[in-house]
Each structure stands twice: as structure tokens, then as C-alpha cells.
Amino acid sequence: MTRHVTIEPVAEQACDSEPARGMDVQRVLVLATCALALLLLPFISSEYVLTLAVEVMIAGVFASGLNVLIGYTGLASAGHAMFFGLGGYGIGIGTAIYGWPLWASVPVTLVCVAAISAVVGAICTRTRGVEFLLITLAFCQMFYGAAVKLRLTNGTDGMAGIPRPDLSWLGLSADGSIVFYGYVALVAVAALLLVARIVHSPFGSVLIAIRENERRAMAMGYAVGAYKIGAFTLSGVVCALAGILQAQYTYFINPDSMSWQSSGEGILMVIIGGADAVMGPFIGAAVFVLVKQGLSLITGEYNLFFGIFFMLVVAFFRGGVVGAFRTLIGKWR
């Protein structure tokens, strides 16, 4: 625990951007194990475990979107639930109000969210630290308020009947747990690979440079502002993707998806997972969803649990599960 003494997110893990050979093999092994587990899960587990796995993967996509900003760029947003919600609302409005097919609604939604998050990002990234935290929170509240008041989308009640993908051409129905699990797994893996690809590109290295020392990055000639907006946009789009999956999972979207508690849950998952590992957010999501489920069997005091869990994680767990695991491996060597 003594190693978490840096002020900005853990610096030593910056090696993520230029992985050593050894790490590469390890990474492939880890990924292969995960892929195998994902494939085998439907055959060895009950329907309820699959449902939990779906919740974990959706939360994981959301957290990894948020992580682009928190972990890689060093900007903690308390408002990314707005994009999560906008994703769900996007396909809800597209399919129910305009009557578009899902395959058209999804890309239109993502493009719209990209545009919105670029604008919001351009305003928010003028600040940093706690001001950034507060202004993102305020934006989130603004969208939340608008969703509550908007009669087009039934206000507080939200919209039911959000469609899942039509897989009848494959002879499948996405209403079934296994099929929907497969669909979410595919999307989640694709999103994870995309995020990993981007953050390991030169773009990602600049983000890390900004996190470590913004002035230096600026002095090196990078258009820091544009990079920050780019990161904000990417993170918004990934969160929207998670929101789309969530709306399809519940067949439902309402303003609660945009509440600041749901933003807080995202931050919590990112911190549990360790702010700057690619797999971290998924691990954080898994820990969060499972602990929450486990505890809900014992106690109904959700706020108490959420609050205490959050405080403990922030106070003692800053490097996250992945960080703690690495320290362990480091000790063995």
C-alpha cells in the first residue's frame, strides 16, 4: 500500500503504453483465458449466472469508456452517466418515435453522442481537477433534468419496449438469455479491443503525457486541448455503447440511467479495477456487480453499502485489483 504515494494516478503503470515483450505474452495468455471463459460460460452455468455476466459486461464497457478519461487522461468525470443514458435514449427515440430499424438507430445514436460529447468536452476540458468533476456533474444533471421534463420520451416514466437486435435471419431470438449473452459478449469484446487499440496508439501516449504533465505535453507541441476533447468524445461514445446494451438488456430506458449515482458507480468500478489498465474496468465491474448482488441477499441498505464500499476503495485500494495483483507478482519475481 505504500507504493501509492504519487499525486496523479500511478505513474509506474505508464509502461502500459510501451509494453515489454514479457508483458505481451502475459497479456495474450490473460486474454486467451478470458476468451475461453466467455465461450464456455453458457455451457457450464445457469441462466442467472449468464444474466449476471451480461450485467458485468455492460458495466465493464461503461467503465472502460470512463477509464479513457480517468485513467489515461487523468480527468475524473462525475457525469458520464449522461452518455450512458443518451445511448439508451438514442435508440429509444430512433426506433420508437422515428420508426427507424435498429441497425440504423445505433450508428445514428453513436454519431449524435459523439457530436454532443465533443461539444460538452470542449466546454468541460477548459477546467481540470475538482472543477472538471463539478462541471461534468452539472452537465449530467442538465441532461437528466431535460430527460425528466421531455414529454416526447415520457419524462420520468421513460420508454419501454427498446428492441434487441433481430437475429431471426440466423434462426435465433435475442430474447433468450444465451443468445443475448453472446451478443453482449461480442459487442463488449469489440469495444474493449477498440479502446485498447486506441489507447496503445500514439494518440493514447499523448493522453498519458497530458496526464503526467500537461505543461510538458504542451511544450512538446501537442495540441493538448484537442487531444483532451478527443479523449472525452471517445469516452462518451463508448459509454453510449454501454447505454445501448443496457437499454436492450432491460428493454427500457428512463432518466435514472443518467443519475449522478450511476456516474459514481462508474467511477467506483474504474478505481476498483485500477485506473489505467485496459482490463481493469472489466474486473472492477465484475467485483462491483457481484459484491452488490451478494450483499443484496443480506441487506437492503444499498446506500450504506455503496457509500462504505466506495470510501474503502478510494482510501485503501487506489491501484485497484489489477494493481494489487501486479504488486503480488512483482514480489514473487
Added chain:
Amino acid sequence: MQMFFLQFLNGLQLSMLIFLLAAGLTLIFGLMDILNLAHGAFFTMGAYAGWLVSRMTGSYWAALLIGPLVPFALGALLQSAVLQPLVKRGRSTHLDLALLTFGLLFATAGTVEYFFGSSFYSIPTPAILSGRIAMLGIDYPVYRLFVIGVGLGVALLLSLVIDRTLIGATLRAGVDNREMVTALGININVVFVIVFGCGAALAGFAGVIAAPIMSVYSQMGIGIVVTTFVVVVVGGLGNLKGSFYGALFVGMTDTMAQAYLPEAELFAIYVLLVGMMIFRPQGLFGSTGRVA
């Protein structure tokens, strides 16, 4: 016109209530750089403590005096036993501690639910403040006028303390240059603990003040704290004068939107905030230094 006057008073009353919260939040931030997201928790604690006192003694005034002591004690404890040690261990005062207090906000709501259930309670309005005063063609509840008076009184008192007293001078010096205050032989950590406690007590005080109007329930602090954040950002983080005018801006915007533009209630104040961030990112009275 009568309608406007009525809504004006409503807006003023809301502004003063939020100011009581914002003052503590901004003092704590200005002095020790901690964004206390759990400020709403102290609001709740004060209200519940006040409710207990009022139930035991039957006196509103006892509740108003004793209620804020609980958040004072807990706030001082939080600063001395949790936040300060974490700062010593090298934690970022900005983000980590803000996130920690975020958790505390929900933990408090949960703890209150655990002990008191999620029902709602009320502190009765004292006899002298119940009833209404007729003025300019409207009847306005005395208690709400009392809230306005208390808010203005606290604002005046705080500005006097900070501008005219030795304590105030120490605080101002602490904001500007911590090392120098320490060099003068003042234990800055003790000052921090006391200021944190006072900020929390002010929030608790607001909780008791709000109780006869809003009733007391476990999540009362969660909703209002977001409005308070808007106030401190609009006013400029760490600026007391700013938070007073910020509270007026936000309280009025919120009430007038509810009354005249119900379509925009719930997000009018955020539009105000975003506009502020675009044209004056440092807030009404903030110094430019904070912004990147």
C-alpha cells in the same frame, strides 16, 4: 405583480438556505483545497439531530442550537481522523478526497436509513414564527421570512469575522500562504479541523432551519448538495462573497423557472452554470489562477 413578489420572496428564501450550505463548502475548499462532496451529509445529520432534540425538549430553539453540534463534531472528526492522515500519506487533496467524501454522502444516507428508517419527520415551527404577515397584498409565512433573515445575518457575521477579526486574518493568511501561517507558530492543522467543523456545523444549521419547511428524511442532503455545488462554482470556488451572490443567482433562477417556465425547471440552473463556464470559467469572483 403580487405573484412576482411572492415568487421573489420564495426565491430569496431558497437562496439563503443554499447560501448557508455553500458558505461552509466554500470556506473548507478555500482554506484546505478539499471539495467536500459529503456536505449534504452534514445537512442531513444536523436536521436529524435537531429533530431528536426537538422531540426530547419540545423546543425549536434548543434544536437550532444543539443540532449543529453533531455535524460539527463529526466534521472535525472526519478532517482530523480520516482526511488529514490521508493527506499526510501523500494523497491528492483534490480528487481522492473529493471521491472519498462522495462515498460518505451515500454512506450517511444509508446509516440514517438504518437507524431511523426512511420515513419522514418534522420539526414543528415555533409559535412565535408560525402564522403569516400580510404585505403588499400577499400573505407570507413568518418562518420563511425568518429563514431569509437568518441567511442575511449569517452572511453579515461571516464577512465581519473574516474581514475584521484576528481569526479571520489567520484564515485569509492560510488561504494565501500556508507556510507563512505555520511559521508564525499557528498550528495550521488545528485551524483546518476547526474550520472543517464549522463548515459542517453551518450545513447542519441549515438542516435544522430547513426542517420545518422540507421535513426530515434520509436523502434530504443528496438533492440539495448538487445545487450547492452549482452555487460555489458560479460564485468561484473558495470565495465567500462569490457564494453569497452565487446563491442569489441560483436560488432566483430556480424559483423563477419553476414559476414562469416550468418546462425548464430542473435544468435552468445548470444552463446558468454552463453559460458561466463558457464566458467566465473562474466564476463570479474567482481568481483566474485556478483555471487551466
Added chain:
Amino acid sequence: MTKAAIRVVLIACISAAALAPVRAQDVTPLKIGLILPYKGVWAAPVENIDRGFRVALAEFGNKTAGRPVEVVRADDELTPNVAVQKFNKLVQFDKVDVIGGGVSSNVAIALSELADRAKKPVVMTNAHADEITGKLCSPYVARTSFSANAFQYGAGKYWAQKGVKKVVTMTADYSAGHSFMDAFKRGFEDGGGQVVQQIWTPFQKTRDWSAALGQAGASGAEFIYAFYSGSEAVQVVKQHADFGMREKVPLIGDQWLFDEVGWPALGDLVIGGKFVASYLPGAQNEANRKFVAAYRQMFNEDPDVNAALGYDNGKTIMLTLEKLGGKMPDDTAGFMTALRTVNFDAPRGKIRFNAQNSAQLEKEYLVEIVKGADGKPDRRQLDEFSGAEDLPGCTKSF
């Protein structure tokens, strides 16, 4: 810290195992899931719903056709997304046969969608929004209370016929609020009155009603007709009195505005309050006498309207199960086919179901709160009238 985390998970698992008792019986129990918002602004009324539900089950000895009945409770936190998670848990993990509960209309809307997809019968306790058995109707969804139209259309017509000309409505901005006040408006205007303004306050977000009350006061209406429940109701009644509007523009509402659970917090402010109710604890009929006696015996107090709603819900489910011989048919839609034929004398009057699985409301009461002999508030019935039919709108046939 990982160790601590593992420990937490372990403890969670062990306790979970301990909490689920292993039954070594050859008769597997029939499981009813009960989704209610046990926490939050409606905690107090919901506790009574749960109690009423227990009274209904106890009436059958917690058995149906010799098979023990087990209730699995879940808290929807008044949030549709949470309700969805709890629904999945009840159906997939606890493997319940049928689900009861469902108070808030927005939770109910999310649950109906799921019930329809998962083909799992859901029998709603409250969920008054018309569309639940109207536009969004499903062969797997029923409601044992009454629709907004049944309750409020009758109320609106009643006030218009009493000679009231102008009214302003005020309620929370969500499906039940809209259903309720639109129905009231239809009834009131059909009776010759005029709703001069409709004020919508954000659901569960409003804490200060001064702006809304100011508007209502300036609207020129004879009274404010309001629907709020839980803590919102207490605040509205209190602030309305604070502004001295009781004499000028009285506040009239339904049984939730003056819900008995709010009486202690309101004190003498409730005296003189008038409201429309679907149930009276003092109603003189055989079913109600039995219900009140059983409730008193179990909980040592008198039931209120929420308890009656919970009771009706539990009793409808149990009667349906009896009809089915304690077994869930392979085609779960068969549950609702059986439910539609259920009719019984409930404490509130006769309950029968229409073709969309919605219970009908036989009669309503106009009640005034008066000071009782012991100085505590008491109800006095002023009048009674009949409830309206449901709105059409269900396009499916089942």
C-alpha cells in the same frame, strides 16, 4: 486489500447459503415474488401493503392446494432499472412462479414489458396508470387495484355535480400523476366544471412547493385537487397550510394525499381535510370485518387503504392458484385466464376483472378527517359514489 475483498465475497456467499433454508420436503413450495419499494419516500405505505399481503396469505394458511407458499421479497428502490434486475433475480435465481407487487407506475411499465417477454405472470398491487392495462396491456399482466380512470373520473364528475365550477390540479409529473389528473379532468369537465390550470411538479425531485402553490393560488380556482403520496404528500399539505391557503383555496385530494401514515407528521393540520377514497376501514361489510379482525390480530392496529390493496393482491393470487389446483400451468398465460374468472367480496367491495385483467372499482367514498372522541384524527364518511369503467386502449386480445 484483495484479501479483505475476497473475505467480503466469501461472507456474502456463506450468508446467502445460510439464508436459503434447504427444504427436505417432497412437496416443493410454490414461490411468489413480491416486488415493492420497501425503502425511500413510500416506505411507510409499502410496509402496510406487505402486511395486508401477509394477512391474505395467512387466511389460506400459507398453503395452496396443500402446497406451501413461499414469498420472496425484492426492493425495487422505486427505480425501473433496479426493478428489472430484481425481476431477473426472482425469475432466474429464485425461480418464482408468479410475481406480485408493483406500486409505482413507472416501475410497473418496465415490469410489464419484461413479464410479456419472459411470459411470467405479474399481478400488480397499485400501478394505477391507465396504460398498464390499456396501451401496454399484456396477457401476463394483471392489476388488482383499479385504473386511474376508474378512480378519478368518478371523483371529477362527483365534484362537478356538487356545483364546483373551477378547479386547479396539482400532481407529480409521472405516468400515474398524468393518468390520475387527466381522468379527473375528463370527469370534471364532463360534469360541467372547468380545470383552469394543471400544475406538474417533478416526481420525487420537488421539496419546496411554494412556487407551485403560488401559481395555484393565483389561478382563480375554488380548490386545488392534488395527488401526492408518501413524503411528498406531507410536504404539500404542510406548505399549503403555511401559506394560509386553507380558507382561500382549500386542498382536496385522494386517499394518498391524506394518507394515514402521514398523520403523525402533520398533527392537527389534517383535521378538516377532505379526500376521495377507495376503501374505508370502518366499512360495514362482512369481508371488511373479517379483514380488520385478522389484521388487528396480526399487527395490533387497524388496516389502512394500503393494507387493503396488499390484501386484495395477495388474495387474488391465492384464489387464482386455488383454481389452478396449486400448480402453475405449462402455458403461463393460463394463470391469467384463471385470474380473470376470479371474483370475490373484498374489504373495499366486490372485485371482478375485465377482459384486460384489470380489477374494477365498485364504489368510492368522500371522507373528511375529523377530531375523534380521543382527540386523535378520525375519518368521517360524507358521501359515496360509484367508480368509472376503465379506458379502452388495449389492442391485444387475450
